[in-house]
Amino acid sequence: MEVKLLSARFDIEDGHKIEVAKKNGAYATLDKLFAMEPGEVIEEVKASGLRGRGGAGFPTGLKWSFLPKGLDKPVYLAVNSDESEPATFKDRYILVKDPHMLIEGIIICCYAINSHDTYIYIRGEYVSQAKALQAAIDEAYAAGYLGEKVAGHDFRLDVTVHRGAGAYVCGEETALLESIEGKKGQPRSKPPFPAVEGLYGCPTIINNVQSIGSLPFILTNGADAYKAHGTEKSPGTHLFGISGLVEKPGMYELPLGLPLMEVIEKVAGGVKGGKKLKGVIPGGSSTPVLLPEEAATTTLDYESMAEHKTMFGSGGIVVLDEDVDIVKLVKNLIDFYHHESCGQCTPCREGLGWMLKIVKKIINGDGTMDDVNLLRELCDNIEMKTVCVLSAACTMPVRSYLDKFRHEFEAYVQ
Amino acid sequence: MAEMVKLFVNGQEVEVESGKNLIDAVSAVGIEIPHLCYHPALGADGNCRMCLVGIEDGRPPLVPACKTPAAEGMKVQLDAEHIKKIQRDVMELELINHPTDCPICDQAGECSLQDYYMKYDGQESRMTVPQVKKGKKLDFGCGVVHDQERCVVCGRCVRFTREITKTGELGIVNRTDAARVNIFPGQPLNNRYALNVVDLCPVGAMTSTDFRFKQRVWFLSKEKGICHGCSKGCNIFIDHNREKYKDEVIYRFRPRLNEEVNGYFICDEGRMTYKWENDQRLITPRANGSEAIKSAAVDSLRNAISQASKAVFLVSPSSSLEQQFAVKAFAEQAGATVLGFSDGYIKAGDGDDYLIQDDKAANRAGLALLGIDATREAFEAAMAEADLLVSFDNALGCSYDQDGLAKVLGSCTLAVIATNSDSLSEQATIAIPTASYSEYSGSIINCDNILQAFARAVVKNDPPEDIVEIVNRLGGELENNQQVWAALKKAVPTLAEVEPEQIPEQGLALTS
Numbered sequence: 001m002e003v004k005l006l007s008a009r010f011d012i013e014d015g016h017k018i019e020v021a022k023k024n025g026a027y028a029t030l031d032k033l034f035a036m037e038p039g040e041v042i043e044e045v046k047a048s049g050l051r052g053r054g055g056a057g058f059p060t061g062l063k064w065s066f067l068p069k070g071l072d073k074p075v076y077l078a079v080n081s082d083e084s085e086p087a088t089f090k091d092r093y094i095l096v097k098d099p100h101m102l103i104e105g106i107i108i109c110c111y112a113i114n115s116h117d118t119y120i121y122i123r124g125e126y127v128s129q130a131k132a133l134q135a136a137i138d139e140a141y142a143a144g145y146l147g148e149k150v151a152g153h154d155f156r157l158d159v160t161v162h163r164g165a166g167a168y169v170c171g172e173e174t175a176l177l178e179s180i181e182g183k184k185g186q187p188r189s190k191p192p193f194p195a196v197e198g199l200y201g202c203p204t205i206i207n208n209v210q211s212i213g214s215l216p217f218i219l220t221n222g223a224d225a226y227k228a229h230g231t232e233k234s235p236g237t238h239l240f241g242i243s244g245l246v247e248k249p250g251m252y253e254l255p256l257g258l259p260l261m262e263v264i265e266k267v268a269g270g271v272k273g274g275k276k277l278k279g280v281i282p283g284g285s286s287t288p289v290l291l292p293e294e295a296a297t298t299t300l301d302y303e304s305m306a307e308h309k310t311m312f313g314s315g316g317i318v319v320l321d322e323d324v325d326i327v328k329l330v331k332n333l334i335d336f337y338h339h340e341s342c343g344q345c346t347p348c349r350e351g352l353g354w355m356l357k358i359v360k361k362i363i364n365g366d367g368t369m370d371d372v373n374l375l376r377e378l379c380d381n382i383e384m385k386t387v388c389v390l391s392a393a394c395t396m397p398v399r400s401y402l403d404k405f406r407h408e409f410e411a412y413v414q
Numbered sequence: 415m416a417e418m419v420k421l422f423v424n425g426q427e428v429e430v431e432s433g434k435n436l437i438d439a440v441s442a443v444g445i446e447i448p449h450l451c452y453h454p455a456l457g458a459d460g461n462c463r464m465c466l467v468g469i470e471d472g473r474p475p476l477v478p479a480c481k482t483p484a485a486e487g488m489k490v491q492l493d494a495e496h497i498k499k500i501q502r503d504v505m506e507l508e509l510i511n512h513p514t515d516c517p518i519c520d521q522a523g524e525c526s527l528q529d530y531y532m533k534y535d536g537q538e539s540r541m542t543v544p545q546v547k548k549g550k551k552l553d554f555g556c557g558v559v560h561d562q563e564r565c566v567v568c569g570r571c572v573r574f575t576r577e578i579t580k581t582g583e584l585g586i587v588n589r590t591d592a593a594r595v596n597i598f599p600g601q602p603l604n605n606r607y608a609l610n611v612v613d614l615c616p617v618g619a620m621t622s623t624d625f626r627f628k629q630r631v632w633f634l635s636k637e638k639g640i641c642h643g644c645s646k647g648c649n650i651f652i653d654h655n656r657e658k659y660k661d662e663v664i665y666r667f668r669p670r671l672n673e674e675v676n677g678y679f680i681c682d683e684g685r686m687t688y689k690w691e692n693d694q695r696l697i698t699p700r701a702n703g704s705e706a707i708k709s710a711a712v713d714s715l716r717n718a719i720s721q722a723s724k725a726v727f728l729v730s731p732s733s734s735l736e737q738q739f740a741v742k743a744f745a746e747q748a749g750a751t752v753l754g755f756s757d758g759y760i761k762a763g764d765g766d767d768y769l770i771q772d773d774k775a776a777n778r779a780g781l782a783l784l785g786i787d788a789t790r791e792a793f794e795a796a797m798a799e800a801d802l803l804v805s806f807d808n809a810l811g812c813s814y815d816q817d818g819l820a821k822v823l824g825s826c827t828l829a830v831i832a833t834n835s836d837s838l839s840e841q842a843t844i845a846i847p848t849a850s851y852s853e854y855s856g857s858i859i860n861c862d863n864i865l866q867a868f869a870r871a872v873v874k875n876d877p878p879e880d881i882v883e884i885v886n887r888l889g890g891e892l893e894n895n896q897q898v899w900a901a902l903k904k905a906v907p908t909l910a911e912v913e914p915e916q917i918p919e920q921g922l923a924l925t926s
Contacts, residue, residue, distance in 0.1 A: 167589070184586075189460045189481050343586070343593030344461045349567065350507040353591035357543035374540060381503040384476070385463050 001267055003229055005217045005237050006210065007253040010097040016132060018139040021100040029220040030151045033108055041112035045215065047223035049235040053090075054080055054171075054208035055284065055314045057234075057302045064113050066195040067203050075115040076204040078180065078194075079106065079212055081122040081133075082164060082171035085393075086285035086336060087316035090239035091209035093251055095122070095129040098213075099136030103159065105212035107150055108219055110157050113205055118159045120209075121176050124166040134161050168340035172388045173206040174198075175342065186342045187388035210239055230256035234301035234312075244281070244318035245272040260290075260298040264319055276322040279404070283313020285333060286393035288400030289320070310400070326405040327412055330398055331359045337394035348391035351382040355398070367413045375409075376402045421488040436479035436490060437465055447492065448501060448530050450508070450616045451568035452480035455678040456577060462568050463504050464530070468497050476500075498534070505535035511546045511591060512617075513563045521618030523631040527566065546591045554584075555602025556682065557623045558611055562594040565619035571595060571611035578679065579605040595619070606770060610679045613668055624686070625666045629655055634665060637871035640858065641667065642732050642776035642851045643684035646769050647860035647921075648676035652688070652852050652871040661875045664688045664852060674920040675864060681770050691852045691872070696835045700845040708846065715804070715829050715844045716888050722802035722827075725750035728793070729786060730808040731759055731775030734856025735865075736898040737881040738780050741806050743901065744890035751800070754781040755793035758813030771861050776851070779859035783906060783924075797822050805830045806881055807848060811838040831884055847878045854880035855895060857914065864921040867914060 009015040009024050018026070033041065046061030067075060079102070083091045094102055106118050122130050137159050140146045150157050162180050164170045170179045174188035177199045198204025214236065218226045227235040234256040240263070243249045247269025254263060260280065264270065271277050280295040281287060288310040290298060298308050305312040320329070338352035358375050361367045379395035379402070386392075402409060417432040423445050430439035437447045438454060450462035458480035465479040468491030479490075491497050508527060516522040548562035572584045572595060583603045587596050597603065603611075612622045631653075639652040649672040654664040667688045669680040699711035706714070719725055727745045729738050731754055738754075745752035756775060765772040781788050797803065803826050814822060819838070829844035839845050853874060857867040879887070882898060892898045899914045908924055 169589075189458075189478065338590055341590040343567065343589040343591070346461065346463050346504055346507050346566070349591055349593060350510055353546065354507070354510055354541070354543065361543055371542070381507070385466060385500060385504065387460060 001254055001258060001263065002252055003237050003255050004253050005226070005229070006101065006213055006239060007093070007098075007251075009101065010093060016097055016099055016136060018100055018136070018143055021098065025220070026098075026100040026216075027104055027145055027151065029104065029216055030107065030145075030153075033111055033219060034151070034153045034155070038112045038114060041108065041219070044223050045112070045218060048218045048226040049223075049233070050211065050214055050218060050226065051234065051236075051302065052208055053210035053214070053238065053314070055085065055286075055311070057312055060207060060211050063195065063207070064109075064205055066193070067113055067205065068196055071203060073202040074117065075113055076199040076202055077106065077110055077113065077115045077118040078173070078176060078199060078204055078206045079118060079120040079209060080171060080173065080176060080206055081120055081126070081209045082168075082176060083126070083209070083314075084123055084168040084171045084340075085314050085316060087241060087243055087281060087318045088284045088314040089241040089243075090251055090315060092126060092129050093239065094209050094213045095126070096132045099133050100140065101213050101216055102133075102209060103136060103140050103145065105215035106159060107145065107157060108215040109205070109207065109212055111155060115205070116156045116158065118157065119180050119199070120159060120161045121170065121180060122161060122163055123170075124164045126163075130161060130163055137161065167342070168336075169342045169388070169390055172390065175388070176206065177204065184342075186344045187390075189387050231299075231301050231303070233303050238300070238315045240300070240315045240317060242268040242317045242319070245275070245321040245324070246270065246319045247272055254300065256301040257304075258300050260295050260300055260317075263300060264295075264317070268317075268319070271319060271321050273321075277319065278322050278324055278326075279320040281316075281318035281320070281397070282308075283311050284316040285318070285336070286397055287311045287313040288397050289404060291404055326401050326408045327359065327363055330401050331356070331363055333397060333401075334359055334394060337390065341390060345386035345391070347382040347385040351378055352391065352394055354378065355382075355394075362409060362412045365412065369410070369413055372402070372406070372409045372413060419484055419486040419488075421484055421486065421490060423490045424493045425489075430484050432486075433483050436467065436482050436484055439484035440490070445492070447479045448526075448534055449480055450526055450530075450566055451570065453570050453573075453614060453678075456570055456573040456614075459569055459573065462508075462566065464501065464508075466497070466500050466504070467492055468494050501530075501534040502537065505530055506537065506540070508566055509535070509539070510541045511563070512566070513545070513561075515564070519564065519618035520621045520626045520631075521564075521615070525618060526616035548592075548594050549596075552596075553602070554597055554608075554620075555604060556608030558603055558608055559621050559623055559626065560595060561619050561621070562596075564617050565595055565615075566617055567593050567595065568616060569595075570614045570616070571620055574611055574614055575603070575605070575608075578610075579607050581605040583608075584611075606681050606683065606766070607679055607768070609682045609685055610669065622666075629653075629665045636668075637852075638670060638869065639667070639852060639871050640776070640866055640868045641680060641684040641687065642858075643681070643687040643774065644765075644771040645773040645775055645778055645861040646676060646684075646771050647776060647858055647864070647866055648672075648680040648684055648769060649866075650680060650684075654852075654872050656875075662872045664691045664872065672920050674923075675860065675862075675866070676769055679769070683770070688852075690834060691850050694834050694836075695850075696830075696832045696839050696845060696847040698845075699847060700842065703843050711844055711846045712884065712887050715846065718802055718827060718829060718844065719748055719750065719804070719888065722750075722800075724796075724800045725802040725804060726793075726796045726800045726826075727752045728803060728805045728808045728810065729754050729781070730806060731756040731773075731778040731781055731788065732851075733777060733780075733807055733881060734851070734854070734858055735777060735780040735783070735902070736856050736895045737806070737885075738777070738784055738786065739902050739905070740882045740885045740890055740892050740898050742784055742786060743892055743898075744885045744888065747891060748889065750802075750804075751796045752786055753793050753796060754778075754786040754788035754808075755790055755810075756788060756808055756813060757790060758809065758811075773861065776860075777858035779861070779863060783859065783908060794822060797824070797826065800826050802827045802829065805832070805838065805842075806885075807832050809836060809838065811836055831881060833878075846884060848884060849878045849880045853877060854882075856880075857917065859924065860921070863924045865912070865917060865924055866921040867917040
């Protein structure tokens with residue numbers, strides 16, 4: 001089932017080194033790139049149907065076309081490598097195993113949007129990954145793929161790695177920009193959107209590592225080759241991280257649109273120890289859970305997920321078996337989002353802490369039905385009342401657990 | 415005139431200023447949108463989420479009013495059920511970790527959280543789990559005490575020190591519900607406007623060591639006034655109260671908005687000058703160097719003036735225009751020399767480029783307008799020949815050291831009409847207490863040549879007389895401010911067209 005477009009060089013020994021990567025096709029597309037007009041590049045990416053791989057799934061080419069025309073300000077590219085969503089572990093493979101694919105993608109993107117300065121915002125916990133990435137960037141500078149003249153063409157491009165300090169919220173694109181600017185990582189109110197007023201007040205495009213990493217394949221092989229995989233509305237492949245209680249957890253590149261259960265059974269080896277399935281988290285911890293019967297009809301694409309009232313998210317699939325205590329899972333979940341709330345907006349700042357204390361009270365056996373009801377009500381009271389969607393990333397899944405596994409909460413309070 | 419747009423609030427058409435954010439735009443027509451973090455002087459931050467309003471057919475349908483400019487045809491929903499629910503929900507979340515210690519909180523009575531609870535919330539607490547514990551009574555310096563538990567983390571104080579004073583002593587540390595306002599260790603508030611954070615704080619998180627626990631604010635009467643601490647003439651509220659069986663006491667000054675003069679703020683020194691209205695007041699009149707009743711002191715001074723061969727009347731650069739003119743008119747009538755020497759009021763280099771001025775006199779421009787000579791040379795020349803000096807509340811002691819003062823006074827008889835007791839009043843042969851600026855009405859001209867009028871704010875149990883009245887008792891012809899103004903308009907061309915009753919709230923910029 002696996003299709004290796006992005007992970008083609010992952011298994012090659014020393015594939016992260018520039019000479020090995022080049023032998024295997026890295027940077028081969030640059031001559032073609034510079035022979036094209038920037039607008040043609042954007043059209044090609046639009047035609048490929050590539051959707052942002054950070055979680056929201058917004059069409060990448062369309063995002064680029066939001067840049068205002070005729071401004072005398074510089075345009076920045078910020079590559080979001082904060083990868084902090086629990087259960088998400090895809091970008092780290094690109095950073096370590098094929099960083100030159102990312103750099104080549106950055107060159108393609110920057111040429112298309114006429115940007116000459118890129119910041120790669122990498123989460124603080126990715127220490128070895130940041131080192132590997134920096135080593136690759138140094139190699140690219142030495143080889144002339146970055147710097148004053150990219151691959152000998154009259155195009156300057158500088159890439160700076162900016163390490164975060166360990167805040168989940170900095171994966172939110174405007175908090176990420178604040179953090180690059182040296183401020184406390186707190187999301188900005190929108191509008192203005194970053195494409196108009198982003199980094200240092202200049203137009204800025206923020207793309208996920210995997211989105212950028214998909215560009216070399218698209219440009220080399222054409223939009224149609226990319227669209228040959230996946231579904232009509234969700235074309236291409238995705239690096240799925242499958243974890244939880246499965247036989248073979250790991251990162252797998254798969255075309256979009258495959259049946260979820262088939263992937264769990266055939267790719268990940270099924271539920272660990274042959275146990276019964278209790279639920280599936282389809283795209284990272286912030287996506288609403290699917291019951292087994294829902295998972296049975298779900299396919300791995302944006303549309304099917306939306307039909308099942310959940311989200312494709314970051315492609316981080318977590319399998320829950322019959323022994324998982326949903327109430328304790330919810331406690332862990334709220335604990336994480338509460339800890340990561342930036343503290344800016346009242347509902348998120350105060351509300352997630354309250355939710356955490358209520359669920360702890362329930363687990364301690366001190367809870368009542370009122371507490372369960374209050375927990376459920378708070379999900380509605382907090383969600384979408386804030387600057388960013390961090391609070392919703394907590395309340396959406398919690399609501400789904402409360403609605404789909406209410407009997408487990410009730411068992412604790414009886 | 416700003417461009418106006420028509421929009422709808424709860425279906426009702428209102429005309430508001432275009433481009434203003436919704437909070438300001440609709441508050442101008444009397445509609446309140448609740449908010450904690452937004453302040454017109456500090457801009458929109460959008461963190462409290464109290465001002466979320468619905469925009470019918472809008473995208474997005476829910477917006478923070480503080481960040482949404484008023485636009486033509488906009489349909490704003492404020493009383494829709496879903497908006498009322500949001501206000502109730504946000505209030506609940508504001509309050510879950512709030513100590514609700516209103517009975518011992520200084521802010522009670524002027525607290526946004528209290529008012530909004532009554533107006534937008536009103537539910538019983540559902541908080542059955544332990545509250546977040548944070549720091550209490552933290553000394554932030556400059557007389558500011560902080561309570562992190564009462565704080566709603568709106569960041570107004572933080573933005574004030576960053577955007578207005580540009581000193582940046584405050585910050586919000588930590589994330590989530592551990593977020594709190596703090597100073598850097600060992601680096602407390604250190605600016606001359608710090609106490610404004612107490613006024614800015616919408617709740618009782620910032621209190622003033624000077625004011626806290628002195629009065630419940632609902633007992634205070636709040637009158638409009640003008641600070642006389644320097645030549646800026648910042649607009650203030652004079653908050654005072656007469657407790658049972660006691661006299662009027664002023665408990666604090668607070669800034670009052672005047673976009674043309676001081677904006678939203680005042681300096682701390684000016685704020686503290688309220689103390690001079692209460693303390694060290696000259697209470698006991700004196701005649702012939704010993705205590706006397708007031709009428710005896712006035713009689714004594716009247717005689718001294720009539721018997722003097724050369725009298726110098728020294729007016730104060732902080733007195734009102736009316737008082738200065740009354741003294742000047744009386745001097746002409748009595749054959750005395752009127753002067754305004756007051757170099758000691760000027761503290762060179764003390765001012766800044768914001769509100770604080772070098773000149774600590776409130777109405778020096780008045781002296782200039784009335785043509786009263788304020789030079790040292792004129793004063794010392796006149797004093798060389800004078801046998802009587804009458805100080806009309808001029809703190810001459812600050813213009814000389816002790817020896818210098820003795821030398822300039824020589825054998826001259828000294829009479830003072832003064833608000834406060836000082837070294838000059840103590841050595842005066844005749845001393846008459848007079849009203850201070852919170853106790854009379856008048857007008858002053860500030861350093862930017864803006865004429866501002868102020869009304870009597872406080873009436874003491876035994877109210878001391880204003881200089882205009884005292885001058886009249888001494889034999890001056892002008893009886894009151896009305897008569898002074900009639901004469902002023904004739905004598906001073908700049909004021910010819912000015913109607914004292916019609917000086918606008920924000921003052922009147924004098925042109926010449």
